[in-house]
Amino acid sequence: MMDKYFLQISNVAKSYKTRGKVSEVLDMISLQINEGEFISLIGPSGCGKSTLLNMIAGLETYQKGTIKLKDKLIEGPGVDRGMVFQNHALFPWMTVFENIMFALNSVMENKSKEEKEILANKYLDLVKLSSAKDKKPKEISGGMKQRVGIARAFVINPKVLLLDEPFGALDAITREELQDELERIWEQDKRTVIMVTHDVEEAILLSDRIVVMSHGPKARIQEIINVDIPRPRKKSELLDNPRFNKLKKELIKMLHSESIKT
Numbered sequence: 001m002m003d004k005y006f007l008q009i010s011n012v013a014k015s016y017k018t019r020g021k022v023s024e025v026l027d028m029i030s031l032q033i034n035e036g037e038f039i040s041l042i043g044p045s046g047c048g049k050s051t052l053l054n055m056i057a058g059l060e061t062y063q064k065g066t067i068k069l070k071d072k073l074i075e076g077p078g079v080d081r082g083m084v085f086q087n088h089a090l091f092p093w094m095t096v097f098e099n100i101m102f103a104l105n106s107v108m109e110n111k112s113k114e115e116k117e118i119l120a121n122k123y124l125d126l127v128k129l130s131s132a133k134d135k136k137p138k139e140i141s142g143g144m145k146q147r148v149g150i151a152r153a154f155v156i157n158p159k160v161l162l163l164d165e166p167f168g169a170l171d172a173i174t175r176e177e178l179q180d181e182l183e184r185i186w187e188q189d190k191r192t193v194i195m196v197t198h199d200v201e202e203a204i205l206l207s208d209r210i211v212v213m214s215h216g217p218k219a220r221i222q223e224i225i226n227v228d229i230p231r232p233r234k235k236s237e238l239l240d241n242p243r244f245n246k247l248k249k250e251l252i253k254m255l256h257s258e259s260i261k262t
Contacts, residue, residue, distance in 0.1 A: 006035035006192060007056070007160060012065035014051055025051055027218040029065070031211060038186060038193045040203035043213025043222070044255065049196040053162050056194060057083050069159060079107045082158035086165045088145040090137045096148050097133040100124060103152045123151040126185055143174035150182065154189065163195035167202070176235050179205055187232050200251045204244055205233055212254050223254065 014026040025048045033039055041049040054060040056067060058077040067074045069081070090099050100120040108116060124130050127147040132140055137148075146166060153161055166182075167175040179202055186193060186206070197203050203210045210225040229243050238244040 005032040006037075006070060007031075007033040007194075008066070008068045008071075009033075009052075009056075010066045010068075012052075012055065012062050012067060014048065014055065014060070014062045024218045025216060026062075027220055029221060031221065031224075033192065033194070035192055036190045037208045038206055039195070040207040040210045041194065041196045041213060042198065042200065042203050042210055042251070042255070043219065044215045045198075047213040047216045047219040049213055050164055053083075053164055053194060053196050056160070057081050057162050079156060080159040081162060082153035082156055082160070083162045083164065084146075084149045084153045084166045086168045088137070088142075088149040090145060090148055090152075092137050095134050095136055096129060096140070097121075097124065099137075099148055100152050100155055103156050107156045119155055123155040126154070126188070127151045127181065141174070142170055143178055146170065146178060147181070150185070154185070154191070159192060161191050161193045163193065165196055165198065168198070175199075175202075180234055182206060183231075183233055200248055200255070201235070201238075203251070204229070204247050205235055205238060210251065212251065225251065 009029055009031040012026060012029040013024070015022050015024045017023075029052060041052060043049055051060060055062050056074065058074050058081065091102065094102060097120060100123065101116060104111070104116040104119060111119075121130065121133075124133055127150055129144060129147050129151065132144060137145055140148075150166070167178050170178065183206055193206075195203075195206065204227055207227050210227060211221055212223045212225065214220050214222040225247065227247065229238070229241065229247075
């Protein structure tokens with residue numbers, strides 16, 4: 001029988017064994033995600049947000065439960081999931097364009113060089129980097145590097161895009177610009193996205209739902225918040241929005257109550 005949901009996480013538990021001791025990180029995590037949803041994971045430091053994201057990516061195993069994408073059990077990495085890290089992870093010896101082409105060559109062997117070049121140019125244009133396509137990573141800013149990372153993740157056409165604090169290392173102004181940029185790209189693409197963040201405003205701006213994690217060890221899902229603010233959204237326009245500010249206060253209160261338990 002096919003699952004109702006696009007991505008189904010059911011009763012997942014994760015632990016590590018170090019020096020003979022078992023450290024329980026996540027306990028009884030269940031989450032159902034629809035196709036095209038933008039979900040944010042937020043919670044106290046060390047609660048296992050990135051661990052959960054890595055399990056969805058197939059980069060980490062888990063001891064109990066199941067994670068299924070379109071009714072298929074996730075047992076390792078796959079091209080149906082793209083990931084963007086806080087560190088852009090670009091090849092420094094390649095140009096921006098070559099970095100995008102490397103990703104395409106890795107997953108689209110059946111497409112011609114011309115078809116792949118068209119795709120690469122399309123996504124560089126989408127993130128407004130066409131003019132920087134021949135530059136190497138050392139020649140562009142941190143924000144531009146993250147744009148390349150986002151383009152590289154989108155261009156391979158994954159079913160799910162996984163973002164691990166993609167703007168966490170950027171200055172406030174650049175971060176806000178890229179948040180608005182990601183909102184714009186997502187509005188055009190409607191990809192299923194799961195993002196880990198510590199930024200409450202970022203979570204509200206970008207998400208359809210926000211998953212609030214409890215403190216660890218044995219972290220669980222404390223609450224799931226629906227972000228019922230119409231799209232498209234822009235950060236500067238949300239700051240005076242009563243619903244935005246109400247959600248922000250609620251989330252900060254939740255996170256504070258969880259943090260003082262640690």
